[in-house]
Amino acid sequence: MKVLVTGGAGYIGSHTIKSLKNEGIDTLTFDNLSTGHKWALLGEKLFVGDLADIEAINKAIVYFKPDAVIHFAASIQVGESVVNPLLYYSNNVKNTINLLNAMIKNNVNKIVFSSSAAVYGIPKDNNPVKETCQTLPINPYGQTKLMIEKILSDMAFANQIEYIALRYFNAAGADKDAQIGQAYKFATHLITRALKTAKGKFEKLEIYGTDYPTPDGTCIRDYIHVDDLAFAHLLSLKALFNNTKNEAFNVGYSNGYSVKEVINKVKEVTKIDFKVVEAKRRQGDPAYLVASNDKIKELLKWEPKYNNLEYIIQTAWEWEKKLSYYGA
Ligand code: UFG
Numbered sequence: 001m002k003v004l005v006t007g008g009a010g011y012i013g014s015h016t017i018k019s020l021k022n023e024g025i026d027t028l029t030f031d032n033l034s035t036g037h038k039w040a041l042l043g044e045k046l047f048v049g050d051l052a053d054i055e056a057i058n059k060a061i062v063y064f065k066p067d068a069v070i071h072f073a074a075s076i077q078v079g080e081s082v083v084n085p086l087l088y089y090s091n092n093v094k095n096t097i098n099l100l101n102a103m104i105k106n107n108v109n110k111i112v113f114s115s116s117a118a119v120y121g122i123p124k125d126n127n128p129v130k131e132t133c134q135t136l137p138i139n140p141y142g143q144t145k146l147m148i149e150k151i152l153s154d155m156a157f158a159n160q161i162e163y164i165a166l167r168y169f170n171a172a173g174a175d176k177d178a179q180i181g182q183a184y185k186f187a188t189h190l191i192t193r194a195l196k197t198a199k200g201k202f203e204k205l206e207i208y209g210t211d212y213p214t215p216d217g218t219c220i221r222d223y224i225h226v227d228d229l230a231f232a233h234l235l236s237l238k239a240l241f242n243n244t245k246n247e248a249f250n251v252g253y254s255n256g257y258s259v260k261e262v263i264n265k266v267k268e269v270t271k272i273d274f275k276v277v278e279a280k281r282r283q284g285d286p287a288y289l290v291a292s293n294d295k296i297k298e299l300l301k302w303e304p305k306y307n308n309l310e311y312i313i314q315t316a317w318e319w320e321k322k323l324s325y326y327g328a
Contacts, residue, residue, distance in 0.1 A: 117168060
């Protein structure tokens, strides 16, 4: 099988490519390298291009003749999306339409799409959140992911496309061999920031809000190891060729940890007692966001292997230490 992977040089994309390679699946990554890295592909094929460039996508598809597409490429910073919404509607929605047009033109009709738990916004009392819960994004980033899901669903109805959308919860951790991991200069994610603080890159770690209605007052999230997430893409691809299609799935473990619990575990794993300060709430953070994963377990037979916060942090830490050699 041949799969075109947009954004394959990024964090989740590169882990997915590694797991596809282990299954003997041939990939071509289409990436503009704005945040991704060529080294993250571990020697797999790369076509440097931007999804804003219709000609370039068309060229890549005509050249590679993929059987399916996995679409990761997107802008992913919630805060940035609030400040610069048009960037998100262009990079995410408009560029996905470019990709879909090129796919249809060349008779490629299967796509796995990177969606996000951000489509739910702030779920009310229905946690763990199910796929059938109301989708009410609270920022442009989440809106773009939901809009793309709707486009895919309408195109599926018109028999133009067959899709699976994966709604990621909090992706974290790194490859067990520490060959790849998150390498994003402006990392905002809790575990990455905590580890960078442990290694001295930041002077202190801020806790954004300690007055939430949770047992210790800090937000609870469902942290999922990136290799389990990568595996969900492999299963989605296989499912598309076996008649499970046109569905959205949550990808998470269905259990959550608070910000304080994560920080304590980071200190325990790294054996470094870094400075932590309490700060005010960050805008748009739900108190509690945990996935119901019944649907993906039932329909895709997804069984997580790494539902273990210590393992997630340990692998991320091994990678973070390695990144230091590159001066990052
Ligand atoms: N947090 C801190 N201090 C930090 C960083 C984060 O206290 O320095 C807190 C946040 O306020 C939040 C929790 O840690 O309560 C997790 O925050 P992250 O930034 O790691 O992740 P989010 O839950 O905000 O974001 C994730 C994905 C987004 C997606 C969102 C859906 O990264 O892409 O889930 O809710 F949109």
